[in-house]
Amino acid sequence: MVLLKNVPPPTEGVRHQQAETAAVLDGRALGSGTLYVAETRLSWFDGSGMGFCLEYPSISLHAISRDLSAYPQEHLYVMVNAKLGDEAEMEAEKKEEDDDDDDDEDNSEDDSGPITEIRFVPTDKAALEPMFNAMCECQALHPDPEDDDSDDDFEGEEYDVEEAEQGHGDVPTFYTYEEGLSQLTVEGRATLDRLEGMLSASATQQYHMAGVRTDSTAADFDDGMEVDPGSTVAGQFEDADVDH
Amino acid sequence: MMEVTHSIRERTIAENSLVILLQGLQGHVTTVELRDESSARGRLVNVDAFMNVRLEEVDYCDRRGRPSKVAELFITGRNVRYVHIPDHVDIMDTIQTQLQKIHRVRNFGSSHRGRKEYSKKTASTL
Numbered sequence: 001m002v003l004l005k006n007v008p009p010p011t012e013g014v015r016h017q018q019a020e021t022a023a024v025l026d027g028r029a030l031g032s033g034t035l036y037v038a039e040t041r042l043s044w045f046d047g048s049g050m051g052f053c054l055e056y057p058s059i060s061l062h063a064i065s066r067d068l069s070a071y072p073q074e075h076l077y078v079m080v081n082a083k084l085g086d087e088a089e090m091e092a093e094k095k096e097e098d099d100d101d102d103d104d105e106d107n108s109e110d111d112s113g114p115i116t117e118i119r120f121v122p123t124d125k126a127a128l129e130p131m132f133n134a135m136c137e138c139q140a141l142h143p144d145p146e147d148d149d150s151d152d153d154f155e156g157e158e159y160d161v162e163e164a165e166q167g168h169g170d171v172p173t174f175y176t177y178e179e180g181l182s183q184l185t186v187e188g189r190a191t192l193d194r195l196e197g198m199l200s201a202s203a204t205q206q207y208h209m210a211g212v213r214t215d216s217t218a219a220d221f222d223d224g225m226e227v228d229p230g231s232t233v234a235g236q237f238e239d240a241d242v243d244h
Numbered sequence: 245m246m247e248v249t250h251s252i253r254e255r256t257i258a259e260n261s262l263v264i265l266l267q268g269l270q271g272h273v274t275t276v277e278l279r280d281e282s283s284a285r286g287r288l289v290n291v292d293a294f295m296n297v298r299l300e301e302v303d304y305c306d307r308r309g310r311p312s313k314v315a316e317l318f319i320t321g322r323n324v325r326y327v328h329i330p331d332h333v334d335i336m337d338t339i340q341t342q343l344q345k346i347h348r349v350r351n352f353g354s355s356h357r358g359r360k361e362y363s364k365k366t367a368s369t370l
Contacts, residue, residue: 059320060278060280060322060323061278061317061318061319061320061323062317062318063302063304063314063315063316063317063318064314064315064316065312065313065315066315067312067313067314070312070313077314081323115280129316132316132318136296136298139296139318139320140292140294143294143296143321144320144321146322
């Protein structure tokens with residue numbers, strides 16, 4: 001939130017733009033200009049390019065005021081939670097104004113922090129609604145970064161809640177033999193068959209490998225750790241020292 | 245007025261905090277007290293997951309107690325201190341209703357319909 005001069009108005013993400021809008025800053029009329037409600041910041045510039053920008057996190061609230069007893073014109077009211085600076089310039093002028101200032105925007109007695117009150121008074125009163133709505137939308141794009149509450153259960157990145165609910169968290173990360181078999185695609189089955197063929201060809205016939213026997217029913221399935229006693233070959237284990 | 249946000253992130257935040265209660269108050273007249281000790285009483289138009297509050301037809305009292313009427317008011321979540329729950333509002337009912345709305349939105353278009361999303365996964369998903 002800054003008082004800037006000769007900064008060009010934003011060109012991107014402008015949700016609403018309103019020409020012929022007067023700006024009144026803490027009671028001080030700045031003349032007529034154009035209000036830009038952009039996604040990145042709120043800004044206002046007069047005809048000569050002088051103006052100011054506001055960052056949305058610095059805005060406490062904004063409102064449409066139609067109460068002519070509170071202020072003689074319908075306008076968009078914005079409360080900023082800081083003092084607008086160019087501090088030296090603004091404060092010097094404020095001090096001068098305070099002396100004969102019967103405007104009751106006297107912030108010296110407030111304890112809850114300095115504020116700046118800005119009123120944007122468009123010539124076209126019908127524009128107040130779209131101006132207000134555009135500000136609501138842009139404000140929602142800038143949630144409070146210091147807010148702890150909403151971060152506790154929710155860390156960083158967006159995730160698809162539906163996917164998390166319906167997805168693989170409920171399914172075990174491994175399949176039992178029967179389940180795994182039923183999940184295979186045609187290609188998967190072909191690969192499995194090929195591997196089985198390779199395994200049974202390379203290993204000794206006596207060994208039943210876990211998961212390889214496809215013809216067995218569940219009842220016949222063993223864990224493959226046991227040697228089939230009926231089919232040992234003499235001398236089979238003589239080379240048992242050799243590492244495989 | 246009581247629609248659920250289209251943002252996945254906001255639904256998640258709302259579901260996991262009491263903001264969901266405030267969202268259920270949309271349409272009611274309530275008082276919001278701000279951190280700077282001003283207050284606003286009006287009809288709750290919208291509360292988002294960040295507790296940004298939008299009110300209409302508001303009686304606003306600034307921090308020095310000066311009253312004024314405000315047609316529409318948007319209060320940044322950070323500046324909300326209290327939101328008064330109207331006496332006639334059943335808090336548990338409100339929360340349950342809002343949760344149901346969120347679940348309906350979340351499961352829209354999926355194979356789960358109605359109450360099935362609350363039951364354990366059955367063989368149909370294995």
